[in-house]
Amino acid sequence: MTVLNSKIPAGPLAEKWSKHKAAIKVVSPANKRKLDIIVVGTGLAGGSAAASLAEMGYNVKAFCYQDSGRRAHSIAAQGGINAAKNYQNDNDSIYRLFYDTIKGGDYRAREANVYRLAEVSGDIIDQCVAQGVPFAREYGGTLSNRSFGGVLVSRTFYARGQTGQQLLLGCYASMNRMIGQGKIEMHERNEMLDLVIVDGKARGIITRNLVTGEIERHGAHAVVIATGGYGNVFFLSTNAMGCNGGAAWQAYKNGAFFGNPCFVQIHPTCIPVHGEQQSKLTLMSESLRNDGRVWTPKKKEDAIKLQKGEMGPNDIADEDRDFYLERRYPSYGNLVPRDVASRAAKERCDAGFGVNAEGKAVYLDFKYSIERLGQDVIEARYGNLFQMYEKITDVDPYKEPMQIYPAIHYSMGGTWVDYNLMTTVPGLYAIGEANFSDHGGNRLGASALMQGLADGYFVLPYTIGDYLADEIQTPRIDLNHPEFDKKEKAVNERLQRLYNVKGSKSVDSFHKRLGNIMWDYVGMARNEEGLKYAIAEIAKIKEDFYNDVRIPGDFDAMNIELEKAGRVADFLELGDLMARDALNRNESCGGHYREESVTEEGEAKRDDDNFTYVSAWEYKGENQEPVLHKEDLVFETVELTQRSYK
Amino acid sequence: MSSFLSSSIGKKLIMSLSGLFLVLFLLVHLILNSFLMFDSTGELFNAGAHFMAMPVIRFGLQPVLFGGFIVHIIYAIILTLQNQKARPQKYASQNLGNSSTWSSRNMFVLGGLVLVFIAMHLMHFFVPIQIQGNVHDDYQLVKNLFTNGSTGLVYTGLYVVGAILLGLHLAHGFWSAFQSIGMSNIIWRARLERAGYIYAIIISGGFIIIPLYLHFFA
């Protein structure tokens, strides 16, 4: 018997959420004023939650490490946001969005959560429009839609290539209104470093003021973690430089189980790594695959010449080009889902057909669509992306194909939560990318924004009431409680320990070492031997880190190296857990590809008999083996089938 | 209303309106001055000058004109001081050459130089004609200034320089006034900028040609 209770309501799928809402408790307006809620992170999930909760009357304290809440990395989402509005009359429906998401996630997500997500998706669009998000419009004034990978309907709403930015500015504006009214207390440049639990309930956090270096105590009746994903474990990723797993990791160390840590998404169309000097990877929108053809040379000798720079892509005749996605997946072609496209690129490069000096790039060629549609059409569709590509690489993609390569992009895994989005710690919630719940093994394009806003606007504001209704007698949290003393001391000791190593190597040097191991052994293709090797190597890096890291500057002042060191300390442990989870899950599923589990044709093979569960890991203490709990996934509605894009 | 006048946009509105008023005055002034070139007997110009000395204009419109100047100058000083204060620490290196025009960045300096010129100009003509009232032939007074053997060339040169400074001030000021009132958008901006340049060329060109004509041809 598992200790996990997902609290999925009984009853038909389509009625679960409405029945649940009717059954859960509600807090009266007079009592809401007496309750405090901490929201860590101000991206789409955190921002929308903070604004909504404050509007309802709760006192919200919001935190972000950036200098402004509006800079959270949700801002970088380009493509769009899905919603089952059926505005295009193409037979879209809540069920269809639900089904696409479950299938796209390779049947490793909860039916009830995903259905709820699809159910509230339409409300999100209405809300965003009301806030003034300038979505693209038709001439008649109605909302415009575009189509996205892996689905057969047009349900993606967008604001040019800056949808994430516009949605974030929308919910940040709502936050600002509440900040102005004093209902949200905003703490910028402030990072959560520990969770305070009093009598088994989450009652506050310990943070570091990144400007002054002061360690601060903040109390509340409930704590919400909305700090996004942990892709920066890989050092190089499309995440922002400051994105970290710190808050989620502290939650884990305080008893919140961590769900499916090995599920990370690798995005197929990023600008390849060049040389050794890079710190960050840049994503090129998935939409480019609508009009670009992906290829590598057919002949090895051509590839070698390309790698040496002795010839260019335009010197290779059409018949000598291997359009490997069209060859392998004739029905979906260049539009196969992200995980499939990424693995295919890796396969070609591993076979020696990579096209840049490092041998780690493939071409995305617009020559054919320019011939077919004309340059103006391509420019109208992708002009800003092409310009960005040229700024970065100095290559004109109208004349020469783009070089692309997969990169770490999104974490499907995250803090385990029940149907109410509460973690295994009472009063501690996780929303958005920070939780594990809705995307299973692989996320569909334009669904991350949908999930973040669904959680923040329409799920958490209801479900948190069920918990807080029992807290109305609890007075303001006393910051002098011994648990706060204890946790503040622990944070200080943890930071002092890092600061006092006074070693010889920079924080980044360890982060890069970790990233290389993660990418090579816990990246796009994983196997038992490699994962075991990775676990051993990560332990070595961790040991070296605590013996040889150098953090210059003052301890009790702004100290960026100290901030980074704290994050890398978390990543070292998180990387270890990811490898353990990947080792346990001996099946290929979504973004997780085990070389031991493939079909005869070399495609990923899921193992539903043995792995139809969520792995939820429990922390057992420093250098102790974590314990795996399994939440069995019960599919009442959909039938599990092997994905095929042939 | 007081909060309106003390707001940044309110102050700029005053700059714009006083500026546009002075812009209009310049046109009237130029038309009147052009009489200098069309009648070498000076009768036409003198008639114009006498008209401008009529009590209605002298006691009705002139104070308004001076008021316009004074408001424009006072608000320029207030705004400039505030702008200076907004950046207490300057950049060690700042390269604005490719992002804005020289005249747009130096309106206060240009305005100050134009003011110096105006002071000289008032001494030459306004004071003897309207204050001292001892001039019988205004045309001769003007002509003498620019044709007088030893100083004629110098004054001609100074008036040309003054007109150039005024032109530069107008090149930015004309369009800028419309922008500050809010009477501009992406389409109208190009039109207004062009109109501003044309207007600056007409005004400044006119005021350049007149002393040159008087010096060399009268």
Place this chain on the structure above:
Amino acid sequence: MADKVIKELTIKVWRQKNAKTAGKFETYKINDISGGTSFLEMLDILNEQLINDGQEPIAFDHDCREGICGMCSLFINGRAHGPDDDITTCQLHMRKFKEGETITIEPWRAGAFPVIKDLIVDRTAFEKVLQAGGYISVNTGGVPDGNAIPISQDDAEEAMDAAACIGCGACVATCKNSSAMLFVSAKVSHLAKLPQGRVEASRRAKNMVAKMDELGFGNCTNTGACEVECPKGISIANIARLNREFLAAKIKD
């Protein structure tokens, strides 16, 4: 794609311990930088070098490194976001610099943006302006269907042009008067162009301008430098609109 390698560069950079102490320029040498390296990666490399030498690395703001979060904010060789057009600092690449060049790096300079440390400035003045009115007063839930209010494509596009502002502060940094008019006008225009935003347009324009004035930004003199250096090409036509909105609102008072 083969980028040249710059053998040596001199980096002259503003160092300031904190808001209270005076700062000064320090000069560093850096070698073997590929033209394909981004400017911030060059600073990462320089910082690695400084750490290895036992010195404190240079503090600078940055986050997404994709040109959208608006966090990076360097004044490079006399220009906000450096010597290239329509980009943020993180999108600037070293191929824009010459062998042996001295690169001067300063923080945004404005009274309203005090330096926190080295190249990091405090831009919360922008947030205060937004809190004064940069929103539509609508609660979560109970809103009409997204298609209930038709919005012409032109209006939606124009609103989007203004909404593209990333709030980096380059406009203030560039403006000879440290004026925040481009930022404020972009925020006001975005909402003013949409029917949802018209409802409280007057209140918004008045409150945001009043807050902007209070925070010590300079006055706009329409030089247009801001729109040239703006990484998102926000037009000063928005400033004209803000002037219009503000004047119309004040006339009603």
